[in-house]
Each structure stands twice: as structure tokens, then as C-alpha cells.
Amino acid sequence: MNVAKVLDAKGLACPMPVVRAKKAMDELESxxxxxxxxxDKGAKNDxxxxxxxxxxxxxxxxxxxxxxxxxxxxx
Amino acid sequence: MTQPKKKTTIILFxxxxxKAMAAYIIANGAAAxxxxxxxxxxxxxxxxxxxxxxxxxxxxxxxxxxxxxxPRGADRMGLxxxxxxxxxPKLIKKVIKKHNAMPLPQLIEMAxxxxxxxxxxxxxxxLLGLKPEELIDGIEFAxxxxxxxxxxxGNVNLFI
Numbered sequence: 083m084n085v086a087k088v089l090d091a092k093g094l095a096c097p098m099p100v101v102r103a104k105k106a107m108d109e110l111e112s113x114x115x116x117x118x119x120x121x122d123k124g125a126k127n128d129x130x131x132x133x134x135x136x137x138x139x140x141x142x143x144x145x146x147x148x149x150x151x152x153x154x155x156x157x
Numbered sequence: 158m159t160q161p162k163k164k165t166t167i168i169l170f171x172x173x174x175x176k177a178m179a180a181y182i183i184a185n186g187a188a189a190x191x192x193x194x195x196x197x198x199x200x201x202x203x204x205x206x207x208x209x210x211x212x213x214x215x216x217x218x219x220x221x222x223x224x225x226x227x228p229r230g231a232d233r234m235g236l237x238x239x240x241x242x243x244x245x246p247k248l249i250k251k252v253i254k255k256h257n258a259m260p261l262p263q264l265i266e267m268a269x270x271x272x273x274x275x276x277x278x279x280x281x282x283x284l285l286g287l288k289p290e291e292l293i294d295g296i297e298f299a300x301x302x303x304x305x306x307x308x309x310x311g312n313v314n315l316f317i
Binding site: 098100101103104132135136 | 183185189190191256257259
């Protein structure tokens with residue numbers, strides 16, 4: 083997977099992961115992939131919901147040592 | 158995407174720190190959803206827009222009393238529950254820090270950064286005896302018609 087940008091949102095609480103993700107996504111072109119790392123448990127639902135509503139696609143996610151990582155492709 | 162942007166409008170009536178925090182978190186979230194967001198501040202919610210430093214302005218006795226009794230700025234607002242004469246807000250700010258959440262003044266700053274439209278209700282600004290120079294920069298003054306114009310196209314409309 084080609085990751086165009088990595089966003090470190092670890093330690094940030096709601097609503098910051100989504101706010102930062104939106105900012106980062108604005109800098110990408112359609113089809114590019116953003117990697118978001120967060121420790122916010124709420125982000126597990128928040129980021130996919132945000133991605134879906136904003137027309138992006140969550141390609142993959144993993145949870146490791148309390149860090150959630152999402153790969154989101156810009157729509 | 159070329160479809161017109163969705164809209165979120167929030168009326169912030171409350172002057173409580175916790176309620177204002179909820180309003181600003183939703184507003185910032187909505188902005189991240191690429192909504193056009195308006196927060197319409199009325200009555201006690203206007204205190205969130207007050208400058209922290211006192212601004213020398215001419216006003217009558219009643220207006221001066223109001224100005225003294227209301228919190229000057231977001232950081233001085235009380236809690237809707239467990240305020241404990243001002244100890245509650247200190248405790249909650251500790252907890253906010255511990256959980257790395259954003260305190261209200263920063264949420265307001267971020268709202269401005271994200272282009273959220275902050276509106277002060279002109280009628281209640283006058284009622285509470287506030288002067289425009291006592292409120293933070295970058296806000297608009299409007300009335301019910303302007304709010305309704307936004308809200309009638311709103312996908313999310315909240316009263317807090």
C-alpha cells in the first residue's frame with residue numbers, strides 16, 4: 083500500500099483525531115491514502131463514520147498496543 | 158465532490174462551561190465533516206465570546222452590574238452541575254488536561270481556525286449591556302432571521 087501521508091494523532095482526544103484527519107486529507111489528491119494513528123478509543127467508530135460521510139474509503143485498520151491505525155483512501 | 162456543503166447550526170444559549178464545551182466539540186466535528194457551521198450565541202452563551210481582559214466602555218448602572226456578575230470569557234464560565242462555587246471548573250480543567258482533551262478557549266480558537274461562523278445575537282448583546290468591543294474579534298452580529306436562514310438549510314440544528 084502506498085501511503086501518501088502519515089498523521090500522528092496519538093494522545094489526542096475527541097474531536098481532534100477527526101479534525102486533524104480532515105486537515106490532512108485536504109492536502110491529498112483523490113485516490114491517495116492517509117494513515118492515521120490514534121489512541122482515542124472513540125476514533126474506532128468516529129473515523130470510519132467520518133470517512134464514509136466524507137466520501138472516503140477505509141481500506142484497513144489495526145489495533146496494536148492501544149494504538150489504532152487506519153488507512154483511509156481519499157474519495 | 159461538487160455537491161453543496163451540508164450545514165450545521167448550533168444555538169448556544171447556555172453560559173455553562175460544560176455545555177459550551179459540548180457545543181464547540183460538535184461544531185468542530187461538523188467542520189471536519191466539511192459542513193458549513195454556525196454557532197449562534199444568545200443570552201448566557203454570549204459570555205463565551207467575551208474578552209478576558211476588561212474593556213473600558215461607557216455603560217449604565219444596570220449594565221455594569223450585569224457585566225460584573227457574568228463570567229468574562231470562556232475560561233471563567235461555571236459548570237452546569239457540581240460547580241461547587243468555582244471549584245468544579247478547576248477540577249474539570251485538571252481532568253481535561255489529564256485526558257488530553259481540549260479546554261474551551263482552545264476549542265473556540267480552533268472553531269475560528271476551521272472557519273466556523275460565530276454569531277452574537279444582537280438583541281441579547283444589547284439586553285445584557287455588552288458592547289461589541291467587549292467581545293472577541295472575528296464574530297458577526299445578527300438576529301433571528303439570519304439564524305433561521307442558516308437553520309432552514311441546516312442538516313443538524315441544535316439548541317444547547
